[in-house]
Amino acid sequence: MKPMPILLSVCLLACGSAPLRATDDRAATETQLLAATQAVLDAQVQFDQKALEALLAPGYLEISPLGDLDDRVEVIGFYAPEAKAKMLAGGMRPLSAKVDDARVRVFDDHAIVIALDTATLEVNDVTQQRSLRTLFHFRRIDGRWLLQTSQVTPLKPQSH
Template sequence: MRLVIGVAAALLASAPVAAQSVDQDAKTLAQKAEAFVRVRNQFDQAAMTAMMAPDYQEVSPIGEVDSRDRVIGFYAADKKSPAPPMTITETVARPAGTIGVVTMRIAYTMPGKDGQMQTRAMRAGFVARRIKGDWQFVSLQFTPIRG
């Protein structure tokens, strides 16, 4: 009986530590996803490459499926063009062991058909895998939000 009580007490004592670990993982994962959006907008291929798993793939806002190499190639320095101003308005990260999911809302402004600036939004869904202790992105899907 003492053994059972001792094990139960040890588990209860470790519960706050486990919750803190999950909270820290979620914070780290959210920060990494937000950084990934920023380095893409800066056309920083080296930083992007470091954040992408070898088997990365992406679904663009128009539904195209792109390989890691194709995405990296799109962000070559000679293809750099001004990105519309973007604001990350929501980030929710859910780590689960070695896999994590991040859902993000991104607002951006661009000229409309009438020349007036319009604010639009899209949802980004990231899947990450912990590789050698670091979160790397396995996939990313962008979905425009109608509005």
């Protein structure tokens, strides 16, 4: 057997598998980003300040559904035990939040996830769903995807 055809075959096989590896890497990255997105929503629903501290990047900024600009400290503060108690006393209890209709774009160490966030909550003993379209801007820091910026846009309730 001649060494040249073997070398050529190995090169062709290696080159042919590169796009497959890139596709696998992209899928794994998208899976990580969607999991990070859901983790942020879960931490908010559970008023879990420690989880939010671990998920939000230094310098995090949020554009709230009201158009307010809130920094990392303010956002984490919104999920203090006192805030949860006030919400519950007002007759509102968050139950869950779910990421749907997500679009993911990755740019090296930055990524954008635009998704439909549907929150299920109980308001005065009546279960309701409210939907928001949210842009999540993640940044990879020390190998972890952390939320750097988000913008939340409420959607009009659908009339039936």
